[in-house]
Amino acid sequence: xxxxxxxxxxxxxxxxxxxxxxxxxxxxxxxxxxxxxxxxxxxxxxxxxxxxxxxxxxxxxxxxxxxxxxxxxxxxxxxxxxxxxxxxxxxxxxxxxxxxxxxxxxxxxxxxxxxxxxxxxxxxxxxxxxxxxxxxxxxxxxxxxxxxxxxxxxxxxxxxxxxxxxxxxxxxxxxxxxxxxxxxxxxxxxxxxxxxxxxxxxxxxxxxxxxxxxxxxxxxxxxxxxxxxxxxxxxxxxxxxxxxxxxxxxxxxxxxxxxxxxxxxxxxxxxxxxxxxxxxxxxxxxxxxxxxxxxxxxxxxxxxxxxxxxxxxxxxxxxxxxxxxxxxxxxxxxxxxxxxxxxxxxxxxxxxxxxxxxxxxxxxxxxxxxxxxxxxxxxxxxxxxxxxxxxxxxxxxxxxxx
Ligand code: F3S
Numbered sequence: 001x002x003x004x005x006x007x008x009x010x011x012x013x014x015x016x017x018x019x020x021x022x023x024x025x026x027x028x029x030x031x032x033x034x035x036x037x038x039x040x041x042x043x044x045x046x047x048x049x050x051x052x053x054x055x056x057x058x059x060x061x062x063x064x065x066x067x068x069x070x071x072x073x074x075x076x077x078x079x080x081x082x083x084x085x086x087x088x089x090x091x092x093x094x095x096x097x098x099x100x101x102x103x104x105x106x107x108x109x110x111x112x113x114x115x116x117x118x119x120x121x122x123x124x125x126x127x128x129x130x131x132x133x134x135x136x137x138x139x140x141x142x143x144x145x146x147x148x149x150x151x152x153x154x155x156x157x158x159x160x161x162x163x164x165x166x167x168x169x170x171x172x173x174x175x176x177x178x179x180x181x182x183x184x185x186x187x188x189x190x191x192x193x194x195x196x197x198x199x200x201x202x203x204x205x206x207x208x209x210x211x212x213x214x215x216x217x218x219x220x221x222x223x224x225x226x227x228x229x230x231x232x233x234x235x236x237x238x239x240x241x242x243x244x245x246x247x248x249x250x251x252x253x254x255x256x257x258x259x260x261x262x263x264x265x266x267x268x269x270x271x272x273x274x275x276x277x278x279x280x281x282x283x284x285x286x287x288x289x290x291x292x293x294x295x296x297x298x299x300x301x302x303x304x305x306x307x308x309x310x311x312x313x314x315x316x317x318x319x320x321x322x323x324x325x326x327x328x329x330x331x332x333x334x335x336x337x338x339x340x341x342x343x344x345x346x347x348x349x350x351x352x353x354x355x356x357x358x359x360x361x362x363x364x365x366x367x368x369x370x371x372x373x374x375x376x377x378x379x380x381x382x383x384x385x386x387x388x389x390x391x392x393x394x395x396x397x398x399x400x401x402x
Pocket of ligand 1: 115
């Protein structure tokens with residue numbers, strides 16, 4: 001790979017050992033993909049996970065004196081003050097989160113702790129070259145905003161934020177942004193929950209860039225978020241097109257760049273029913289122990305909807321809504337936090353479903369509207385019945401789900 005004099009200097013340690021290591025990692029990645037050179041970035045998002053390997057890498061970088069040139073937004077871990085105060089995490093878990101916070105702070109990251117930055121705090125422009133990790137974030141920024149990011153890992157996105165460059169390959173190039181698979185959606189797309197199920201069709205859709213038809217001419221921001229999150233729970237996708245909706249797909253021909261689709265896949269209501277009943281959800285018609293929403297993080301419109309359903313009522317089981325600090329503070333100003341709390345629920349900021357703060361529900365069964373929310377915490381012994389948001393809210397009010 002050809003590097004500029006400045007990047008050669010960086011690789012040779014002129015800007016410190018941390019920057020040199022970050023660039024070495026990126027040169028390795030670039031060489032794997034035959035990237036001819038590095039391109040500057042103007043934005044980044046790091047999918048911090050507050051897990052062992054994540055902390056190891058972040059602390060290694062701080063020990064080597066690295067600092068981010070492009071301060072990235074970051075994913076949630078858990079809200080240390082909230083869960084510590086309530087005795088919901090052990091001293092060791094709290095210490096781990098504290099170290100994560102300190103490491104990313106020392107790196108100069110924007111401590112947004114939010115997995116949907118593309119909806120408010122970190123929105124790129126069309127054609128902007130960026131480095132985004134996080135399952136729903138990469139497809140959203142490419143597909144909805146028309147920015148250019150490869151499917152970065154938390155570590156490669158952090159390296160990019162440190163060096164300020166990314167290797168030129170993949171989705172940074174026009175020719176790789178065209179569709180491969182035609183996906184005809186014949187299922188009834190009733191609401192944003194349907195997009196969770198559509199996204200979970202990753203195994204049926206297969207590898208490549210899907211081009212969806214049959215979704216009308218408006219898809220909500222929350223539906224895009226759900227689609228990307230689940231595509232990357234059931235498979236690995238950095239971009240999709242929705243004909244007549246996403247930026248680079250005004251027509252079917254434009255979406256495929258004039259090529260023929262490699263294959264056509266049809267998605268029906270039967271596919272949704274099958275995946276829900278046999279793959280992702282625990283069986284319904286049972287008592288539940290809790291309700292958990294916001295994987296990926298809940299939007300203010302969804303909190304308004306939830307508060308509207310809960311107003312003047314009381315939940316029978318604990319109900320948690322995960323969102324960004326920004327959205328929570330907005331919900332507080334709008335009086336929605338009071339409504340949710342009066343009903344017996346709560347809104348928590350900076351928190352992810354795949355964190356130790358939820359271990360009090362080990363061996364218990366919750367309801368959620370998100371297959372991703374069920375997928376990762378299962379490793380921690382939490383089980384979920386998955387239903388659309390309104391059915392979940394009814395279940396929280398009754399203590400049982402249909
Ligand atoms: Fe966000 Fe964590 Fe879910 S990062 S998408 S809440 S697994």
